Amino acid sequence: AQSVTQPDIHITVSEGASLELRCNYSYGATPYLFWYVQSPGQGLQLLLKYFSGDTLVQGIKGFEAEFKRSQSSFNLRKPSVHWSDAAEYFCAVGAGGFQKLVFGTGTRLLVSP
Amino acid sequence: NAGVTQTPKFQVLKTGQSMTLQCAQDMNHNSMYWYRQDPGMGLRLIYYSASEGTTDKGEVPNGYNVSRLNKREFSLRLESAAPSQTSVYFCASSVKKVVRGSRVTNEKLIFGSGTQLSVL
Numbered sequence: 345a346q347s348v349t350q351p352d353i354h355i356t357v358s359e360g361a362s363l364e365l366r367c368n369y370s371y372g373a374t375p376y377l378f379w380y381v382q383s384p385g386q387g388l389q390l391l392l393k394y395f396s397g398d399t400l401v402q403g404i405k406g407f408e409a410e411f412k413r414s415q416s417s418f419n420l421r422k423p424s425v426h427w428s429d430a431a432e433y434f435c436a437v438g439a440g441g442f443q444k445l446v447f448g449t450g451t452r453l454l455v456s457p
Numbered sequence: 458n459a460g461v462t463q464t465p466k467f468q469v470l471k472t473g474q475s476m477t478l479q480c481a482q483d484m485n486h487n488s489m490y491w492y493r494q495d496p497g498m499g500l501r502l503i504y505y506s507a508s509e510g511t512t513d514k515g516e517v518p519n520g521y522n523v524s525r526l527n528k529r530e531f532s533l534r535l536e537s538a539a540p541s542q543t544s545v546y547f548c549a550s551s552v553k554k555v556v557r558g559s560r561v562t563n564e565k566l567i568f569g570s571g572t573q574l575s576v577l
Contacts, residue, residue: 348499353497
């Protein structure tokens with residue numbers, strides 16, 4: 345069965361600094377990969393997704409992620425973090441049918457002034 | 458505004474009470490889902506409905522039932538609430554995307570804003 349690991353529970357980044365959130369997955373074939381963001385008291389919103397093709401995918405709000413098959417990773421990056429990026433970020437993997445979306449445990453991003 | 462609407466936003470129950478969480482979407486999506494979110498555990502799928510008239514169990518279905526009333530509405534029922542069901546519940550909907558021939562995946566999930574449920 346597929347699984348997702350987000351090794352960092354919390355990350356604090358200074359405003360204007362770069363960001364990388366880690367995501368590792370386990371799945372036997374090429375997975376479908378997603379990053380979602382959750383602001384406090386809200387549902388999740390899709391940031392970006394990878395289905396096939398170019399391994400560097402661009403998303404909303406200036407985020408990007410790179411699929412690295414050799415490392416089973418799909419890390420999320422942003423060159424310059426804004427205070428409004430403070431939220432919880434979830435990596436997810438879909439496999440074996442569209443309903444089987446497995447979420448990681450999330451990484452909470454704190455942005456310091 | 459188009460999207461997924463959940464009611465209620467907050468609910469407190471006593472152990473053994475029953476209740477139904479309501480969910481409706483107006484995007485003409487075929488698939489709908491119920492997730493629960495607990496600290497340190499991410500989101501876990503309770504039940505899903507791939508299309509109107511069908512429902513299937515997800516990862517954590519015990520203690521819950523669902524009804525896909527029509528294409529728009531997908532409700533979640535707790536028949537006899539337990540403290541272990543204290544959680545934040547999210548409804549979501551999606552469309553399918555065909556990728557690489559016959560394989561399908563979610564295009565993306567659209568989530569409601571959640572129901573915070575406490576069972577005392």
